[in-house]
Amino acid sequence: MSDTTPPRVRVGTGMSGDRDAREAGRVAASVAVEALAGEAPALVVVFATPRYNLPELLAGVRSVTGEALLVGSTGSGEIVCGKYLGFGGGVGVLAMTAGPYRFAAASAAGIADDSESLDRAGRELTRAARERAGSSRHAAALLITDSLLGDLQQFVQGVYRITGPRVVIVGGAAGDEQRFVQSSVFHDDAILDKGALVLWIASDQPLHVATRHGWQTTGAPLLVTAAVGTEIAELGGRRADEVYEAQLNLADKLTPDTFWGTSILHPFGLTQPDGRHVIRVARTKTPTGGLKIQGCVPSVGSAVQVMSGSADSLLDVTEEVIAEALHDRPDASVLLTFSCAARAMIFGERAPEEARRLQAAAGEIPTFGFYCCAEFARTAGVLGTHNATLTAVAL
Amino acid sequence: MIEKYRTAVQDMTRLNRLFAILSDPASLDVVVDRVVIALSEMFAADVVALLTPDGHGDFTTVGAIGLPEELRGRPFSGCDTCCAAAAIRSRAPILVADAMRDPGMDPILTGLEIQTAAWLPVLGAREILGVLVVGRGQPLPFSLSDTDLIMTMTQRVGLVLESARADEERVRLEFRLRQAEKAESLGRMAGAIAHQLNNKLTGVMGSLELALNEVAAGGDPRVEISHAQVAARQASRIGQQMLAYLGHGSRGRQDLDIVALCRDAIQEVELSLRAEILLRTVFPHRPLIVRGSSADIHQLLTNLATNAVEAIVREGEIVVAVREMPANEIVRSSLLHCDWIPGSRTYACLEVSDTGWGMDAEVLKNAFDPFFTTKFTGRGLGLPVVHGVVRAHDGALEVNSSPGVGTTVRVFLPLVEEQATA
Numbered sequence: 176m177s178d179t180t181p182p183r184v185r186v187g188t189g190m191s192g193d194r195d196a197r198e199a200g201r202v203a204a205s206v207a208v209e210a211l212a213g214e215a216p217a218l219v220v221v222f223a224t225p226r227y228n229l230p231e232l233l234a235g236v237r238s239v240t241g242e243a244l245l246v247g248s249t250g251s252g253e254i255v256c257g258k259y260l261g262f263g264g265g266v267g268v269l270a271m272t273a274g275p276y277r278f279a280a281a282s283a284a285g286i287a288d289d290s291e292s293l294d295r296a297g298r299e300l301t302r303a304a305r306e307r308a309g310s311s312r313h314a315a316a317l318l319i320t321d322s323l324l325g326d327l328q329q330f331v332q333g334v335y336r337i338t339g340p341r342v343v344i345v346g347g348a349a350g351d352e353q354r355f356v357q358s359s360v361f362h363d364d365a366i367l368d369k370g371a372l373v374l375w376i377a378s379d380q381p382l383h384v385a386t387r388h389g390w391q392t393t394g395a396p397l398l399v400t401a402a403v404g405t406e407i408a409e410l411g412g413r414r415a416d417e418v419y420e421a422q423l424n425l426a427d428k429l430t431p432d433t434f435w436g437t438s439i440l441h442p443f444g445l446t447q448p449d450g451r452h453v454i455r456v457a458r459t460k461t462p463t464g465g466l467k468i469q470g471c472v473p474s475v476g477s478a479v480q481v482m483s484g485s486a487d488s489l490l491d492v493t494e495e496v497i498a499e500a501l502h503d504r505p506d507a508s509v510l511l512t513f514s515c516a517a518r519a520m521i522f523g524e525r526a527p528e529e530a531r532r533l534q535a536a537a538g539e540i541p542t543f544g545f546y547c548c549a550e551f552a553r554t555a556g557v558l559g560t561h562n563a564t565l566t567a568v569a570l
Numbered sequence: 571m572i573e574k575y576r577t578a579v580q581d582m583t584r585l586n587r588l589f590a591i592l593s594d595p596a597s598l599d600v601v602v603d604r605v606v607i608a609l610s611e612m613f614a615a616d617v618v619a620l621l622t623p624d625g626h627g628d629f630t631t632v633g634a635i636g637l638p639e640e641l642r643g644r645p646f647s648g649c650d651t652c653c654a655a656a657a658i659r660s661r662a663p664i665l666v667a668d669a670m671r672d673p674g675m676d677p678i679l680t681g682l683e684i685q686t687a688a689w690l691p692v693l694g695a696r697e698i699l700g701v702l703v704v705g706r707g708q709p710l711p712f713s714l715s716d717t718d719l720i721m722t723m724t725q726r727v728g729l730v731l732e733s734a735r736a737d738e739e740r741v742r743l744e745f746r747l748r749q750a751e752k753a754e755s756l757g758r759m760a761g762a763i764a765h766q767l768n769n770k771l772t773g774v775m776g777s778l779e780l781a782l783n784e785v786a787a788g789g790d791p792r793v794e795i796s797h798a799q800v801a802a803r804q805a806s807r808i809g810q811q812m813l814a815y816l817g818h819g820s821r822g823r824q825d826l827d828i829v830a831l832c833r834d835a836i837q838e839v840e841l842s843l844r845a846e847i848l849l850r851t852v853f854p855h856r857p858l859i860v861r862g863s864s865a866d867i868h869q870l871l872t873n874l875a876t877n878a879v880e881a882i883v884r885e886g887e888i889v890v891a892v893r894e895m896p897a898n899e900i901v902r903s904s905l906l907h908c909d910w911i912p913g914s915r916t917y918a919c920l921e922v923s924d925t926g927w928g929m930d931a932e933v934l935k936n937a938f939d940p941f942f943t944t945k946f947t948g949r950g951l952g953l954p955v956v957h958g959v960v961r962a963h964d965g966a967l968e969v970n971s972s973p974g975v976g977t978t979v980r981v982f983l984p985l986v987e988e989q990a991t992a
Contacts, residue, residue, distance in 0.1 A: 302639070332607065332635075339638030340616035340682055340707045398583045448614045449710055474611065476587020555614035555708055557607055557635050 179564035184274030184415075184570065185211045188541050191253040192265035196227040199266050202236025207270035216240055217273035218374075220511075221247030221361055222545035225351040227532060229359055229366045238269060239366060243270070245488035246280055246374050247361040248319045248349030251516035252526070256298045257534030257542065259519075259527040262352045268517060269543040272330035279307035282362040282372035288325030289360055296371055297333020298320040304375035305337070311377035314338075315384075315513070318346035320371040322358045322548030326405055328471040330371060331551055331559040343382045344559050345568045346374075346548030347513035349520065353520065355458070358548065376570065385499035386566040388454050390482035392444055394422045399477045406465040407443075407457070407472060414464030419457070422481045434460045439476050439517050442563050443468075443479040447555070452482065454463035456517050456562040469517075469548060486522050492565055493529055497536035499562035500567040507569035512544030519546045529565070540562050540569070581719055584612045588723045596732040602633030605727055609704060610635045611673040613716060614838070616707040617684055617761075620727070621646050621654060621897065622700035629654050629701065637678070637704075644675045646703075654701045657689040661698065664689040664777045665722055676703075685709045688717055690724045694732035766808050773801035824943070826864050826985055827857035828918045829892050835871035836890055839879065846885035853892050860983045862963045867983075870959045873952040874922040874979055881926025881977060888924045895919040898980055906938065906957065906967045913964050914984035923978035929971040937969070 187210025193199035200221075208216060219240045229248040229249070236245065246290055253260040253267035260267060281303035286296045301316055308314070316334055320327055327348055349358035360370040376382070396419060401409035419438075420426050429437055435458060444452030449549055455473055458464035473479055486568060512533055519526045533542045544567075552566040553559030591604045606618040617636035621629035628645035631637065648655055653674040657664045666687040668673045670680055679687060684705035692700045702724050704712065712720070777798035783789035836851055843849060860867075878888045897912035929937060938957045956979070960967045963983050970978040 281758060336635065337639045339636055340684075341638070398586070400586075415647070448612075448716065450706070474587060475590055476585075476608075476610065477611075478583045478584045557610040558614075569737065 182274045183272075185214055185272045186509045187211050187216075187270045188256050188267065188543050189270075190253065190258065190260060190265060190267045192260065196229070196231035197235035197238075197410055199223075199227065200232040201238055202235075203266050203268040204236040204239035204270065207268040207472040209546070211270060211272055214272045216243040216270035217242050217276075217326070217379075218269075218271050218278045219245040219247075220269040220543065221245060221266065222250050222253045223247070224253075224260070224263050225249035225358065226263050229361075230364075231506055232266060233361060233364055233366065236266075240270060240515045242363075244280055245361060245363050246317075246319060246372055246486070248347075248545070249351055249359045250347075250547060252519055252546040254405055254512055254514065254533065254542060254544040254546070257531050259530035261519075261526065267543065267545070269509065269511075269541075271570075274508065276310045277311065277377040278374060279304050279309075279377075280362060280372055280374045281307065282360065282365070282367055284360075284365070284367040284370040286321075286324055286369050286371055288323075288369075290326060291330045293324060293326065293329035294333035294336075297330040297373075298331075298337055299334075300371060300373040301334045301337040301375070304373040304425065308375040308377040311379065313341070313378045313381045315345060315376040315377060315378065315382045317374040319360050319372070319374070319566075320346075320348045320549075321360055321367070321369050322348035322350055322469070323355065324369060324371065325347075326471050327549050327551075328558065328560040331553065334373065335553060335557050335559065343384045343568060344467075344551055344553040345511070345513070345566060346551040347385045347545065347566075348549035348551075350516050350546065350548040353516055356549075358407050358435070372484035381503060382528045382568060382570070383500065383503055384552045384554065384566060384568050385496045385502075386550070386554060386561065386564055387496050387499075388442060388452075388484075388564040389489040389492040390442065390452065390454055390484040390563065391488065392452065392480040393441075394481050396446060396478045396480050397422070399473050399475055399479060402475050403465070405469075405472045406461060406467045408463070408465045414543045415466045416460045416464045417434045419466060419481065425490060429460070431460055431462075438466075439520060439563075442482050442517075443473065444482040445473050445558070446480060448477045449555070452480065453558055454482065454561055455479070456515075469562055471549065471562075484521075485524050489518055489521060489563075489565075490525070490528055490532060493532040494536045494569050496565050496570065497533060497542075500569045501537070501540070504569040507540055509570050510542045510544075510567050511541055511570065512542050512565070512567045513547050513550045513552075514544065514565045515550055515561075516546040516548055517563045518565065521563075533567075536554045542567075581715070584719060585723065587612070589726065592730045593727055598731070598738065600634070601734070603635075606633050606635045607721070609702075609720070611873050612710075613712070613720065614706065615704045615705060616711075617679060617682060617703070618707040619646075619703050620700060621703065622692075623648065625986065632700065636682070638678045638682075641678055641681075644678055646678060652676060653687070653689040656705070657701050658698050661691050661693065663691075665712060667718060669705065679703070683707055686711045688712045688720060690717075690721055692724055692728040692731065692889060694728045695839050696732070699728050699731050699735075763808070767805055770801050770805035770808065772799045774805070774866055777801060822865075823862055824864070825859050825861055826867065828867065828920065828983065829856075830859050830872060831864065831867055832890060832892050832920065835868055835875065838872070839875040843879065847879065847882055848863050848885075848887045850887065850889045851891070852889065854894065858892065858894055859986045860918050860963070862983065866962065870956050870981065871920070873956050874920075874981075877952050877979075878922050878924035878926065878977070881924050881928070883927060886925040886976075888922070888959050891919075891921045891923075893919050893921075894985065895982065900966065901968075906969065910966045912966075912984075916985045917965070917982040918985055920981040920983070921978060925976040926977050928973045929976055930973050932970045934969065934971055 187207040189203040189206030191199040191202040255267040281300040360367040442456040608939040619634035624630040628648040687705040781794035784791040965983040
């Protein structure tokens, strides 16, 4: 009688706050790999503060994990089994055996930030990663991109052109602790500038992405009447900043310097047919009255609403996300989580609470992830790029 | 009340967005791609596909989002019981609430686990052009108001599709016409080359024959051999000019001051100028450096000046001017090739204008065809050579002419970048 039990996935996580990049990488990877009980990792995921000497950091990790496929990025705080490492906190490493999965990645650096280049990069990387992984009944495309590439939805769109709806799209955009100067994507030994990576996860079992944000609408729907690049130029035919500020009863009170402090608490919600909202955060206002959106601008003709939320309402979705992610996968070996750096800023001193609640809800299943500058989670239609949102996938 | 207001705003914004896409003067492929993506976003539809009959009873995908790459080439079924055929027959939307159990659903969509779908006929003003299918992976049926809205959008898509197809057909016919004209021009050119070379070679052969006779008679054949040499050189010159026309004539490129080249060429022209013709020059005080072949550019200048001189029957004026011009001031629609793309920020503009007899539209259309000439003694290689030299130097050419008024030819040659950025 043959054994039909799928091969077991072994997962290990490690972290380090050591100031020495190579040592931090080595220590975190050693702890992670130790948990594999002598098996070699098939996939290594690394999320780290951008303050490290990154080549040294990866050299430290690879000194332990060898040639195992490595993916990851810089971020704005790491999530490692209930711990939140915070800005400048260090490095988190996940090592896992393949079990029933097959992993393959494709990446590119120096991607131009125009729509066509991003769409093409999404298609080409997805095609290449899928080809390397081979065919399977189910799959997920885990995306890690530079957050400064422009309209990241164009990249997701390119990915979706190849995958269609049966392949889960999940992931996050690299960050630099909210400085918006340079973020980096990791692939094996390479540190990619203006880069993107697609990790193809071939699976025999269905995979599922869960996503929630915790924001509520406030005020009337607004019509985006002009958008340029990643900027909303007009709402209802008027300067976007004036309309936005009027909705919040803050007319003429927000300067470019004080804008971010308010806009982070009042993102836009892109109205969806089922009543949900896809969140878009305006990061800055321009001298001409435009609102620059992080990662993905709502198209002209979109209906948006200004949203409100609190640390509590945002944290309260944590358990829902985990429950949904584990709904069909109670036997999962790991939960990969992607939360927004803006959420961590809103949480302030309570930031570690999200990581704690994620792990508490996941029980024995390790949680691992990072705080991103845009979260990827396609659940309906082509839109799969979010801000200020928490997303997770169970493997 | 608020809910109604919200729905109205949302519908209006969706229509606005779609109409903005449809009114964008992009290619049909791009417009269809944007439409399906917009519909996918607006209605949270996992699959949106525009299908047209493939002529064999099935449907082919014109544009889609959400169809995995490996399924893009697969035809959608056109059988009598399928939703696509039903939508076309009824000229009305077909709504499918439980797609996985509906026998009319296409297996491509059920394979993608689409739960609810709407099939909408795409109606043009004269015919049914295809079907738009919108499908969701969630069990969230399309509401009647959604369907009405998508149907309104689909009708507009149909009109745009029909108009775009008519445009494509017109462009296709124009292209075929242009190809036919080119073929005619090539035929004329090949005939003319053969004729011109034949003339010259006949001269060579005749002179050599006379030379042989002269030798046989014990005479001196040098005069005949010299005549043969002249005819052979003329044949070679035709070959060189054809190479110049084809843009293959440039050799030995270097940085050249086009102002100085113009001064030299004009001095040569002045020597042979009739007294009734006034020649004016307008040159800048500083050099304008272009990279090229001095022989080719000299040839270009001489050809333009010679054409201008020959265009003036009695008295008249020729103006030769050189100036610097930013690329963005060159009016591309006026150029001989309006698809020309500037490769430099700044150009040298060489302008030769005359008050001669000018050209009508028909003559102007053929003026750059090799061996086309209106002059009794011309070989018809003057302007084609100019054109070839300009192309070989990554430049552009503009010609304006009116019968009885005169002709202005502008040649734009890229200035070397060090000078352009100075």
